[in-house]
Amino acid sequence: MELFGVLPFLLVSCITFLLILIRRRDATKGKLPPGPTPLPLLGNLLQLNIRDIVASFNKLRKQNGPIFTVYMGxxxxxxxxxxxxxxxxxxxxxxTFGGRGPLQDLDDSFSKYVESPFPGVVTTNGERWRQLRRFSLITLRNFGMGKRSIEERIQEEAQFLVQVLRKTEGHPFDPTIHLSHAVSNVICSIVFGNRFEYEDKNFIFLLDTIKKSFSVLLSTWVQICNFFPSLMRILPGPQHKLTRYMKKLINFISQRVKMHQESFDPNCPRDFIDCFLAKMEQEKSNPASEFIHENLVATVLNLFFAGTDTTGNTILQGLVVLLRHPEMEANIQEEIERVIGRNRSPSYEDRNQMPYTEAFINEIQRFLDLFPVAVPHLVTKEAHFRGFTIPKITVAPGVSAFPLQGTTVIPFLSSIMKSSQYYETPRKFNPGHFLDENGAFKKVDAFLPFGAGKRVCPGEGLARMEIFVILTTLLQNFHLKASKQHEEIDIAPVVESNGHVPRRYQLCVVPR
Incomplete structure (x- = not known):
């Protein structure tokens, strides 16, 4: 009899709870932009294709206009x-829109292994974010450790890449791993002060762990985590792999930091870590300083995540386009011959005299649309925006990064990069989008591959330099040859949940 008495009570409680959720949702919905009607607890999970968020957002945009609301839980x-x-x-x-929204799986993984909550540049808000971002930008901009600039380190690595590719002797190969080695070594040189041999076991371990981490972050499981963070923390699944990968990366970087501390000379900084250690020494008497070990490790990790697969994938997309369009390769090599020649390394300044090459690189980024859904933002105060009200964020005391409640804002960058309003053939690869009628380079305002505003990617300058120098160095030394007829090559990127990646392919390089 007791059981029959409890069941109605549980049923009434559940119904009451759902009604409260619906009522709260409806009260909030009156202020927010329109969108599909969410279900209690599930939100809009059943109305979104979490394997292809871009397609779902494009559909909702047509139905609701340029600003809409979806519910994750x-x-x-x-x-x-x-x-x-x-x-x-x-x-x-x-x-107002400059806060950082929750990166659920990344935040959870960080918090398990560092004492300071949500460290680094990417995932933080408030004073921590301002100080670490300012330091990172200034350090990278004024980089001259060891009397070598960032550009010299990129040029050096590009030449190592050329040497490795010569060893292929014209045979077909997948360039993915080679480009990953080169791009990652640039970050290693900047951060650790030295590059690695491509066969080095520590280097291979680092790249493999970063690659696996990216694979999890782009997976459908992480999208589900964003809908049900509390539930997914306790349920088994691939989402927990990221925590293990982050532990390995944090330990790897911590060991490198320890090695730097043992040979640290504040009067002669060798790399990014030394500069951070010097700042830590300078502020050691400040108990509220953001320049602490945890933030150093996390900031270095941020640089690796921002500057490895992203830059490598952009160059990979460029190479597959060149295989499909040999006439574009000829145009770029004509500019290389005219401006650079074959007796010196390409310099980033050369791009000012190479409009077609610069337009081609911009079109790679636009066409690839690597991050169609930008990293989440948060409003820092109640925002009255285009007739809607976006509620203010509130955070837990002492924690500047993770919101207890409030509204996340996501810029849908693909709606810009694939806009017919600004690009004549938005679904086709066309360097002419960035060239005027006289063949001069044309800047397009609606081109935001690195985001915009206060949260624009701090590694934008580094990425642009790497892409230009490495791509032109390769074309300075090689002709590209496809393993099949170029008309058969599909250059359309592959969809991975909320991102795009270039297709895997084989090519041959023939010395010029």
């Missing part, structure tokens, strides 16, 4: 579409 997400809307939010209202 009970959490509202405001999606911004189109250049004018995104610019107005991130640039014109930079302070």
């Amino acid at each position: 009970s959490r509202p997400i405001v999606v911004l579409c189109g250049y004018e809307v995104i610019k107005e939010a991130l640039v014109d209202n930079a302070e």
Whole structure:
């Protein structure tokens, strides 16, 4: 009899709980932009294709306009579409929309292995973010450790890459791993002060762990984690692999930091870690300093995540396009012959005299659309935006990064990069999008591969330099040859949940 008495009580309690959720959702929904009606607890999970968020967002944009709301569980997400809307939010209202939204799986993984909550540049807010970002930008901009600039380190690595590719002797190969080695070694040189041999076991371990971490971050499981973070923390699944990978990466970087501390000379900084250690020494008497070991490790890790697969994938996309369009390779090599020649390494300044090459590189980034859904933002105060009200964020005391409640804002960058309003053939690869009628390079405002506003990618300058120097160095030394007829090559990127990656392919390089 007791059981029959409990069941009605549980049923009534569940119904009451759901009604409260619906009522709260409806009260909030009146302020937020329109969107599909969410279900209690599930939100819009059943109305979104989490294997292809881009397609889902494009469909919702057509139905609801350039600003709409979706629910991840009970959490509202405001999606911004189109250049004018995104610019107005991130640039014109930079302070209001300048918070960092939750990166659920990454935040959870960090918090298990560092004492300071949510460290580093990417995942933080408030004073920590301002100080670490300012330091990172200034250090990278004024980089001269060991009397070698960042560009010299890129040029050096590009030459090592050329040497490795010569050993292929014209046989077909997949360039993915070679480019990953080169791009990652640039970050290693900047951060650790030295490059690795491509066969080095520590280097292979580092790259393999970063690659596996990216694979998890782009997986469908992480999308589910964003809908049900509390539930996915306790359920088994691949989402827990990221925590193990992060532990390995944090330990690897911590060991490198320890090695630096043992040979540290504040008067002669060798690399990024030394510069950070010097700042730690300078502020050691400040108990509130953000320049602590945990933030050093996390900031270095941020640099690796931002500067490895992203840059390598962009160059890979460029190579597969050149295989499909040999006439574009000829155009770039004509500019190389005219501006650079074959007796010196390409310099980033050369791009000012190479409009076609610069347009081609911009078109790679636009066409690949590597991050169509930008890293989440948060409003730092209640935002009245284009007739809607986006509620203010509130955070736990003493924790500047992770919101207890509030509204996440996601810029849908693909709505800009594939816009027919700004690009004549948005679904086709066309360097002419960035060339005027006289063949001069043309800047397009609606081109935001690195985001915009206060949260624009701090590694933008480094990435642009790497892509230009490495790509032109390869074409300075080699002709590219496809393993099949170039008309048969598919250059369309592959969809991976909320991102795009280039297709895997084989090519041959023939010395010029």
